[in-house]
Amino acid sequence: MGAYRSSDWFGKKDKMGLIYRSWMKNQGMPEDMFDGRPVIGICNTWSELTPCNAHLRDIAESVRRGVLEAGGFPVEFPIMSLGETLLKPTAMLFRNLASMDAEESIRGNPIDGVVLLTGCDKTTPSTLMGAASVDLPTIVVQGGPMLNGKYHGHDIGSGTSVWKLTEELKKGNISYEEYAEVESCMSRSPGHCMTMGTASTMACMVESLGMSLTGGAAIPAVDARRKRLAQLSGRRIVEMVKEDLRISKILTRDAFENAIKVNAAVGGSSNFIIHLTAIAGRIGVPLNLEDFDDIGSKMPLLVNLMPSGKFLMEDFYYAGGVPAVLKQMQSVLKMDVMTVSGKTHSENIASAGVTYNKEVIYEFEQPLIPEAGIAVLKGNLALNGAVIKPSAATPSLMQHRGRAVVFEDIEDYHARIDDPELDIDETCVMVLKSVGPVGYPGMPEVGNMTLPKKLLDKGVIDMVRISDGRMSGTAYGTVILHVSPESAIGGNLGLVENGDIIELDVANKRIHLEVTDEVLAIRRSNWTPPMPLADRGYVNLYIKHVQQADKGADLDFLVGGSGPTVTRDSH
Numbered sequence: 001m002g003a004y005r006s007s008d009w010f011g012k013k014d015k016m017g018l019i020y021r022s023w024m025k026n027q028g029m030p031e032d033m034f035d036g037r038p039v040i041g042i043c044n045t046w047s048e049l050t051p052c053n054a055h056l057r058d059i060a061e062s063v064r065r066g067v068l069e070a071g072g073f074p075v076e077f078p079i080m081s082l083g084e085t086l087l088k089p090t091a092m093l094f095r096n097l098a099s100m101d102a103e104e105s106i107r108g109n110p111i112d113g114v115v116l117l118t119g120c121d122k123t124t125p126s127t128l129m130g131a132a133s134v135d136l137p138t139i140v141v142q143g144g145p146m147l148n149g150k151y152h153g154h155d156i157g158s159g160t161s162v163w164k165l166t167e168e169l170k171k172g173n174i175s176y177e178e179y180a181e182v183e184s185c186m187s188r189s190p191g192h193c194m195t196m197g198t199a200s201t202m203a204c205m206v207e208s209l210g211m212s213l214t215g216g217a218a219i220p221a222v223d224a225r226r227k228r229l230a231q232l233s234g235r236r237i238v239e240m241v242k243e244d245l246r247i248s249k250i251l252t253r254d255a256f257e258n259a260i261k262v263n264a265a266v267g268g269s270s271n272f273i274i275h276l277t278a279i280a281g282r283i284g285v286p287l288n289l290e291d292f293d294d295i296g297s298k299m300p301l302l303v304n305l306m307p308s309g310k311f312l313m314e315d316f317y318y319a320g321g322v323p324a325v326l327k328q329m330q331s332v333l334k335m336d337v338m339t340v341s342g343k344t345h346s347e348n349i350a351s352a353g354v355t356y357n358k359e360v361i362y363e364f365e366q367p368l369i370p371e372a373g374i375a376v377l378k379g380n381l382a383l384n385g386a387v388i389k390p391s392a393a394t395p396s397l398m399q400h401r402g403r404a405v406v407f408e409d410i411e412d413y414h415a416r417i418d419d420p421e422l423d424i425d426e427t428c429v430m431v432l433k434s435v436g437p438v439g440y441p442g443m444p445e446v447g448n449m450t451l452p453k454k455l456l457d458k459g460v461i462d463m464v465r466i467s468d469g470r471m472s473g474t475a476y477g478t479v480i481l482h483v484s485p486e487s488a489i490g491g492n493l494g495l496v497e498n499g500d501i502i503e504l505d506v507a508n509k510r511i512h513l514e515v516t517d518e519v520l521a522i523r524r525s526n527w528t529p530p531m532p533l534a535d536r537g538y539v540n541l542y543i544k545h546v547q548q549a550d551k552g553a554d555l556d557f558l559v560g561g562s563g564p565t566v567t568r569d570s571h
């Protein structure tokens, strides 16, 4: 009898053992599947409502094959799947809920090791957060990006092209028919967004953390090598169980530092910060907002992908993918960290790590942008910090003083943004309140507010925008996000009035509201918090317990882990 934790279920020679085995046998499993071999959970975020993950049952079959080949017992199970595009008011509201689902499903079941099948943005952090709080041997198989979008003879990218073409439509440069044609040209194969949006960012994060096999981030969803990687991961997780290579042995401080540096190099999403912080909180690795600036902001941009650059994930894969980036960056990374392969990054990329296209992956010595990592800003407007992604911003706006044009909430923004009477010009700073974790609720991706039509018509393409929300990883612009504390809980952002002067100084990491403390105190005494938007259910729990963006927006009672032990039986 094996000594794995599943033997606490299947190894029992009593009434409980009978119950645990008998019902499983209704699926036709032979007796020897219960002989103490490693039981491998395949945690599937498949859903037809998460189109980016709709192919994952196929990928699960490849994982299953690998588990069986290595002598394991594969058991696939679903958890709540979060799709970016359909879920209202925002998938982010449910990231922590899905993480609870993953955590309890893994811990409560006879599982010795787990394969996380991920894809769309939130499906990666939610499953990793849950798995980290259990701490079993864990490997991630990313679902892979869609093939490049193809439209009217050129490549278009998920999300990024939507923002661009929507502006073109608004300016009257294209017809609605041309605009609508994009739908099927942009999303033409299984997989997640193929720009360096949040899904691709999360896939690269996983690989740089050492949580997937080498090359896992960039292989297109439909490339046969994606299935091969899944099958090999199925074989490998069985070995990881035998080696007791738990997730806590891989998710070390060094691994997190590597991920932050690689994120700068790939031009990853600003959402990376919030998700990595939450994962670190679950595994107990200290990581604060300043670390992202200290470790990442001086790192160069190497990967020329939308929205920071021009290519797409398919190109990135053919150019060498994350292994090539690791190789380029080896002088600044901790290459001796352990990964799920049982080997270090250096060993993993010894024979891989070749750059095949220097237009897509630049050399470390001659980067696309010398200092590209996400910058953390502080000041009286964001006492606990705010973030900006310089590689997606306009250099001339990174130092800017302007008059605030305030939108009290998203409805106010929609109602007035295209009003010809709106008192705004391109030097103004657009301020959006009540889009933080508590305020919206769920911190949606609305920070990259579309500019007023009258300014777009004038040819204005970027303006400074500030909010306590997030923006899509596929978005771009001089957009200050994640302002903490948020406006809805009394942060100074909530006290900004039309006409106030705001100063942005990215080089000096500063975001300042030119209003005296005395005036702010008076405004504060007249300020009333917005009404809570839910009086029951999960959303009510979320509003009461969600932490601010600088802490990763996890629920306060979910931080940390409870390990894999469950002592009591079910009957």
Ligand code: FES
Pocket (backbone or CB within 6 Å): 052, 083, 084, 085, 119, 120, 121, 158, 192, 193, 197, 199
């Ligand atoms: Fe799913 Fe972009 S919408 S990855």
Ligand code: MG
Pocket (backbone or CB within 6 Å): 084, 121, 198, 445, 471, 472, 473
């Ligand atoms: Mg997103």
